[in-house]
Amino acid sequence: MAPKTGFAVIGGTETRVDGLEKVTGRTRFADDLSFPNMLYGRFLRSPHAHARIRKIDVSRAAAMPGVHCVLTGRDFPIPFGPLPISEDEYVLAFDKVTYVGEPVVAIAAIDEATADAACRAVVVDYEELDAYMTLEEALEQRGEPIHTEHRFGNIHKAVSLEFGDVAQGFAEAEYFREDVFFYQGNTHMPIEEHSCTGVPEGIDRVTLYSSTQNPHYGHRLIAKALQLPGSRVRVVATPAGGGFGGKCDTFSHEFAACRMALRTGRPVKFTLNREEVFYTHRGRHPVLMWSKIGFRRNGRITGMHFRSFLDGGAYGSLGVATTYYTGALQPCSYRIPYYKFEGTRLTTNKPVCGPKRGHGAPQPRAMIEVQMDKAAVDLGIDPAQLRLVNAIEPYSKTINHFRVTSCGLKECIEKVVEVSGFNDKWGRLPHGKGIGFAISAYLSGAGTTQYPSNGPHSEVVVKVGRFGEVQCLTGSTDIGQGSMTVHASIVAEVLGLHASDVMVINGDTATTPIDLGSYSSRVTFMSGNAALEAARRMRDQIAAVVAATFGIPADCTEFREHKVFNAVNPGQSMAWEDACALAESKLGALSSTGNYTPPDLDGPYKGGAVGPSPAYSYTALAVQVDVDPETGMIDVEKVWCAHDIGFPINQTLVIGQVEGGIYMGLSEALFEEMDYRKSRLEAPSMLDYKTITVNEMPEIETHLICTHDPEGPFGAKEVGQGPLLPAIPALLNAVYDAVGVRIDEVPCTPDKVLFAMERKADGRGGRIGPTAFPEHATTARAVRAPRPAEWENGNEGRMN
Amino acid sequence: MKQMALALRVNGEEKPVLVSPSRTLLEVLREDLNLTGTKHGCELGECGACTVLVDGKPMLSCLLPAAQVEGAEITTIEALGGPSTPHPLQLEWARLGAAQCGYCTPGFVMSAKALLDSNPEPTREDIKAAIAGNLCRCTGYHKIVEAIENFARQRKADQAIDRSIDTTATAVRAVALEARG
Numbered sequence: 001m002a003p004k005t006g007f008a009v010i011g012g013t014e015t016r017v018d019g020l021e022k023v024t025g026r027t028r029f030a031d032d033l034s035f036p037n038m039l040y041g042r043f044l045r046s047p048h049a050h051a052r053i054r055k056i057d058v059s060r061a062a063a064m065p066g067v068h069c070v071l072t073g074r075d076f077p078i079p080f081g082p083l084p085i086s087e088d089e090y091v092l093a094f095d096k097v098t099y100v101g102e103p104v105v106a107i108a109a110i111d112e113a114t115a116d117a118a119c120r121a122v123v124v125d126y127e128e129l130d131a132y133m134t135l136e137e138a139l140e141q142r143g144e145p146i147h148t149e150h151r152f153g154n155i156h157k158a159v160s161l162e163f164g165d166v167a168q169g170f171a172e173a174e175y176f177r178e179d180v181f182f183y184q185g186n187t188h189m190p191i192e193e194h195s196c197t198g199v200p201e202g203i204d205r206v207t208l209y210s211s212t213q214n215p216h217y218g219h220r221l222i223a224k225a226l227q228l229p230g231s232r233v234r235v236v237a238t239p240a241g242g243g244f245g246g247k248c249d250t251f252s253h254e255f256a257a258c259r260m261a262l263r264t265g266r267p268v269k270f271t272l273n274r275e276e277v278f279y280t281h282r283g284r285h286p287v288l289m290w291s292k293i294g295f296r297r298n299g300r301i302t303g304m305h306f307r308s309f310l311d312g313g314a315y316g317s318l319g320v321a322t323t324y325y326t327g328a329l330q331p332c333s334y335r336i337p338y339y340k341f342e343g344t345r346l347t348t349n350k351p352v353c354g355p356k357r358g359h360g361a362p363q364p365r366a367m368i369e370v371q372m373d374k375a376a377v378d379l380g381i382d383p384a385q386l387r388l389v390n391a392i393e394p395y396s397k398t399i400n401h402f403r404v405t406s407c408g409l410k411e412c413i414e415k416v417v418e419v420s421g422f423n424d425k426w427g428r429l430p431h432g433k434g435i436g437f438a439i440s441a442y443l444s445g446a447g448t449t450q451y452p453s454n455g456p457h458s459e460v461v462v463k464v465g466r467f468g469e470v471q472c473l474t475g476s477t478d479i480g481q482g483s484m485t486v487h488a489s490i491v492a493e494v495l496g497l498h499a500s501d502v503m504v505i506n507g508d509t510a511t512t513p514i515d516l517g518s519y520s521s522r523v524t525f526m527s528g529n530a531a532l533e534a535a536r537r538m539r540d541q542i543a544a545v546v547a548a549t550f551g552i553p554a555d556c557t558e559f560r561e562h563k564v565f566n567a568v569n570p571g572q573s574m575a576w577e578d579a580c581a582l583a584e585s586k587l588g589a590l591s592s593t594g595n596y597t598p599p600d601l602d603g604p605y606k607g608g609a610v611g612p613s614p615a616y617s618y619t620a621l622a623v624q625v626d627v628d629p630e631t632g633m634i635d636v637e638k639v640w641c642a643h644d645i646g647f648p649i650n651q652t653l654v655i656g657q658v659e660g661g662i663y664m665g666l667s668e669a670l671f672e673e674m675d676y677r678k679s680r681l682e683a684p685s686m687l688d689y690k691t692i693t694v695n696e697m698p699e700i701e702t703h704l705i706c707t708h709d710p711e712g713p714f715g716a717k718e719v720g721q722g723p724l725l726p727a728i729p730a731l732l733n734a735v736y737d738a739v740g741v742r743i744d745e746v747p748c749t750p751d752k753v754l755f756a757m758e759r760k761a762d763g764r765g766g767r768i769g770p771t772a773f774p775e776h777a778t779t780a781r782a783v784r785a786p787r788p789a790e791w792e793n794g795n796e797g798r799m800n
Numbered sequence: 801m802k803q804m805a806l807a808l809r810v811n812g813e814e815k816p817v818l819v820s821p822s823r824t825l826l827e828v829l830r831e832d833l834n835l836t837g838t839k840h841g842c843e844l845g846e847c848g849a850c851t852v853l854v855d856g857k858p859m860l861s862c863l864l865p866a867a868q869v870e871g872a873e874i875t876t877i878e879a880l881g882g883p884s885t886p887h888p889l890q891l892e893w894a895r896l897g898a899a900q901c902g903y904c905t906p907g908f909v910m911s912a913k914a915l916l917d918s919n920p921e922p923t924r925e926d927i928k929a930a931i932a933g934n935l936c937r938c939t940g941y942h943k944i945v946e947a948i949e950n951f952a953r954q955r956k957a958d959q960a961i962d963r964s965i966d967t968t969a970t971a972v973r974a975v976a977l978e979a980r981g
């Protein structure tokens with residue numbers, strides 16, 4: 001509990017402002033809302049992975065009593081996508097279905113049972129096509145591609161970037177590692193199933209209440225797909241019962257609820273069931289990776305060539321960004337003097353992959369951290385030391401032109417080594433027990449918007465009333481991470497109040513200003529900065545009026561303990577309420593705005609907009625395991641984590657994110673997979689889709705490293721995603737330390753461990769994982785970017 | 801479909817409802833009685849979000865036909881306390897950040913309540929066993945276990961000096977306020 005230096009609120013452990021509503025079950029989630037005269041929507045979904053729709057006959061369904069609205073693909077002729085460069089999706093399947101579970105017909109009726117019965121009465125005539133269920137099948141593309149409009153068939157996106165000449169880097173190497181690794185896809189599985197209600201307002205307006213992470217992007221897309229002016233659509237984000245990236249996209253049920261509300265003049269609610277949530281997906285991409293790293297004998301990296309194939313599922317979603325992210329952050333953690341990245345995302349006949357916590361970064365991070373571990377063994381350098389030798393430095397440019405400012409990577413590594421006793425344990429624990437190490441870097445918000453815009457990324461309004469009541473209006477959404485508390489804390493700190501004194505109104509495109517959404521770990525940094533600016537402007541307005549009555553300059557006031565103090569004569573003060581009433585009587589309605597736009601940090605090359613962030617968080621982590629050599633079962637005993645948070649706005653929230661992120665990482669590493677049998681998802685239920693429960697959860701020891709970021713609000717950086725990343729490879733490395741086998745695959749299940757141990761005993765090498773990487777020439781135009789000037793003359797990226 | 805009249809007893813109140821025989825307790829609570837504090841994450845008995853107490857025992861309301869619990873005492877999260885009158889267990893839950901998104905929380909709290917009512921001094925293993933059927937995707941479970949442990953410890957300390965549950969509430973509230981200040 002170290003932080004909280006000189007602040008009243010920031011750095012403390014105050015209870016979250018929405019905490020009591022949550023623990024008493026009073027928080028109103030999307031499905032808790034109901035409206036008079038409400039209808040219920042359901043979908044008829046595709047039973048086929050790939051088929052042409054010859055004919056849809058809805059006549060029987062439409063004639064059923066209690067059915068009020070039936071929509072098909074023809075009602076939504078405009079394709080959409082979260083990224084304008086990848087608009088390939090329709091609200092309802094247009095002329096083809098492309099995965100099992102794709103919505104085909106939407107029906108609104110007086111209750112769910114009637115809507116479901118009507119869905120069963122719809123007759124769809126399908127002509128089945130060969131389905132592409134794997135990367136290999138998609139690449140080979142024997143028949144009709146999934147999207148005939150894509151230029152390269154099933155290749156959705158291909159990227160090829162090179163910084164300097166990687167051959168030159170390899171020429172300097174004394175030792176190489178070349179590896180192949182596969183990371184299976186998995187899903188968010190928020191406990192809350194997606195839900196929304198479209199409510200008609202007046203003749204041509206609609207309000208959507210939805211469990212969305214990104215109401216602003218939803219606002220834009222709904223207006224577009226419904227061909228309505230943006231001024232006629234309002235999106236209200238209800239508190240999300242978990243998001244993890246799974247509620248970032250705008251979904252069929254959201255479009256359909258709005259259209260049906262306008263059609264029928266009645267509120268229309270859609271609540272997905274659990275099986276549908278699995279189909280709705282947008283989760284972690286399965287990624288097959290190949291990486292070659294050149295090292296000097298002393299462990300210093302001389303160059304890296306990294307290749308990835310992403311299995312994207314049926315549509316684009318945010319997959320273009322994901323593709324870049326599989327190559328963006330490697331140089332952000334290590335000083336890589338020459339770097340080449342080639343990534344290709346393929347379309348397959350499966351539920352759509354998209355952004356899940358860590359968005360495209362966990363897969364490559366898992367691979368290269370395991371590769372670093374192997375290199376450490378080969379080079380005879382301890383794994384933590386190998387990371388230190390290559391660690392990126394504060395205030396430097398990465399080889400792919402990202403600006404790194406505050407960076408506590410070395411401190412994180414040293415801290416974890418110290419508290420875990422890594423040096424005494426690694427290679428020294430009895431057979432079956434092992435410890436593994438890994439690090440990571442992550443963004444505090446993407447530097448670029450999802451659609452072209454020059455506006456601020458975050459806008460905040462602070463209002464103060466006659467009785468001293470304070471409201472903070474923000475478009476950001478609270479998905480459990482605590483963004484309302486972050487805003488309240490920042491405003492309270494500046495105005496000398498408690499966080500609980502600030503009412504946060506959020507996530508409503510009509511009453512709150514724009515925020516791009518709760519994704520990319522951007523809210524604390526970006527919206528937090530906007531809140532800070534708005535709060536300071538409010539303080540300045542009030543200070544000017546109070547200072548005038550004190551007869552002192554405005555900057556000689558201090559706001560603390562619910563009072564405005566005369567800093568020249570601290571005996572004199574005015575109660576907060578009196579100061580507000582006075583200011584309002586002189587100035588009229590008290591409101592202020594704050595805005596945040598990140599600096600332009602794009603790299604000078606095509607694709608240089610994915611990855612730049614105003615600040616990066618850093619994490620180091622060690623995992624200790626006990627592997628049962630008889631069963632291959634992995635018992636995770638303890639996790640040590642050090643995270644460079646910049647500075648914590650609220651320690652309780654930060655620790656919560658660290659623990660939740662590590663939980664999710666370990667759960668992916670051990671169990672989670674979207675597994676298909678033929679064209680069907682093997683396990684669209686929570687019972688079959690195994691996750692960590694309280695019984696498997698190890699102890700976690702967290703240390704916060706405070707690097708006081710120069711641009712973060714009160715020095716803060718992100719924590720929602722970073723700590724997940726190293727948990728996965730640290731576990732894989734611990735398994736190696738325990739039983740001497742390499743599982744080059746996620747998840748690392750007991751059968752794989754056992755099989756690898758058998759192979760090792762037979763002298764066939766103790767490794768499980770892919771053996772080949774498709775030698776498929778990239779369709780991307782190769783982009784060769786110069787190395788940043790900061791890398792000239794032996795200077796390894798340091799900025800002056 | 802044929803409707804049936806049921807006389808349910810929910811949170812100490814008589815609640816007559818007219819429902820179809822297949823209607824689950826979860827549906828009746830949320831849709832007929834507007835008690836939306838009880839959540840759903842699967843409606844298949846897999847997540848624990850719908851846990852309520854039936855005669856003091858934790859039950860998954862999504863699997864229970866409402867007709868089957870006629871005459872039983874049903875307790876939902878709404879009975880424990882509101883934001884201004886939280887149960888001390890809830891207060892500790894909030895203080896520790898054991899509710900992030902809070903969607904799993906009502907189910908967990910009801911499982912914990914059942915445990916604490918029948919076993920005043922649960923071990924860590926008892927606690928884990930009691931909540932093993934509840935899934936949480938946000939917290940990593942530690943703060944949840946800690947909240948239950950802290951509550952049990954505090955209650956025991958209070959009982960040792962012969963104080964009632966009301967003073968426990970006051971004491972925990974004071975700690976929470978102090979931590980907040």
Ligand code: FES
Pocket residue numbers: 839840841842843844845846847848849850851860861862863
């Ligand atoms: S809703 Fe009852 S167990 Fe999931």
Ligand code: FES
Pocket residue numbers: 191241242480898899900901902903904905935936937938939
């Ligand atoms: S707090 Fe979100 S699922 Fe438990």
